[in-house]
Amino acid sequence: MIDAIVLGGGIVGASAALMLAQKGQRVALVERDFCGSHSSGVNYGGVRRQGRPLHQLPLSQRAHQLWADLPGLIGIDGEYVRSGHLKLARSHADFAALQAYAEQTRGFGLGLQLLEHAELRARFPWVGDIAVGASLCAEDGHANPRLVSPAFARAAQRLGASVYEQAEVIRIEHDSHQFQVHCANGLHLQAPWLLNCAGAWAGTVAAQFGEP
Template sequence: MIEVDAVIIGGGIVGASAALFLSKAGRRVALLERDFCGSHSSGVNYGGVRRQGRPLSQLPLSQRAHDIWVQLPQLIGIDGEYQRSGHLKLARSLNDLHALQDYAASSRGFGLDLQVLERAELRARFPWVGEVAVGASFCPDDGHANPRLVSPAFALAARRHGAQVHEQCAVTAVEHDGQRFRVSTQNGLELQAPWLLNCAGAWAGSLAEQFGEGVPMHAGHPAMLVTEPLPLVMNASTGVEGGGIYARQVARGNCVLGGGQGFALDGARARPGQHAVIEILRQAVELYPFLEGAQAIRTWSGTEGYLPDRQPVIGHSGTQPGLLHAFGFAGAGFQIGPAVGQALTEIICSGAAKTSLDAFSITRFHSISVA
């Protein structure tokens, strides 16, 4: 029987960052990952590290994450190709530009320093953007990073700080004996701990349900592709107001693009699908004309949990003391993940998170019956 202070289910960026911050705080931690740390959403996402466009309720936590991202080398030993390139959100219509202006006004005071650009200024500052954009909102300190490097590095750093990290170790049973959780894994580990962190991403709903608080979460599969290396053109990560595609260019020249939804092959694997890929390519040439004729060299997708209000669940279980949930990040958990791990650590070490998590309580679903 392995005795620790906290068992964490799920080695994505949320679980691994919780493991890292808890270990740094001197807590004994076991991080249990069914596959490999960072092999799901956290390692295959688009790599957008942006605050712009988030609901206002997420901005305090997102701002904390913003401060953590700049410390990656000290924290996890690599910079993860993180760069504060800026995030440019494009408007295709005047209505969309008004929506960007409204967001800039309502998010003032959260430190985003948004600059709303009319057509002429957009052309002058970002000449590689297509004529289809009538304006944009620019967040100078948002950016992007390489998820394949960053997310596994959180788990490795946690291990260096003393966490037990068990990969290929699916949790098969969880019980609470009145004092502690007892956790069993497929490969025969038995663990016990007073704290259990449910950081199981799109698969977290079954544990919540076991403790009587099912959530109406569904899985989504954003479609992604990457081009061959191209001359460096894009000096900002981009998105489009009202949805559509998003794109960034890495230092080696490859452009990473995403948009639309793919499909699940099975419970754990997803594919982008032909329709979504063709739609990304069609929109890409309109929005970024320099991409015309570029070769896409790889496509992929991942599996992420979405709740109906597109807000995550973060914080105490409403039914089981000692159980903390953190899941349902709706395609935007890579940026905020490290701050979530830090907030969960504060709950365990000091009784409460320094940033309010009220908006993300699982109790908002307690009265909703899950189909």
């Protein structure tokens, strides 16, 4: 018996599988290639809150707290470093936009520091004269996506999730009780819940239910 099938082993699917497994749900994570081998494993690794729209910030702050103890969550540090993110303003209009963003987000705890030209030059001389000012979020940072994304899937597996790699989902039906999920390698899974975490391919999956 499976409670939930997670389709897609990127960071979205693998972290959903991990959270469900933590809550005692029986989870199957199904990945066409290898977990973390697509966008989640090959991106720039930025882990940031600065610049996100206001409506995303409560969730970003919760994620920020989880990342503070990445080894506790996934068993490795994933080369995660809170190195700081510097957003540069190349015009006075840009700097006014950074000031407005800092004002709007004051209650969210991002700790943004606005640096005018002289202070920016003093603290970050390599910027040169290209910027008139900047906004620093000292607690934003980066991680190694090649390490972090597969580690989420392995952590889910350690908590009991079944992880199927090289298992491309080719057909899904709903029989009014359960999702019936068929893979190219002959694997057949069924569960009352299906999470569509197929990244750039999620629309193709959703199209099978008339929601492209």
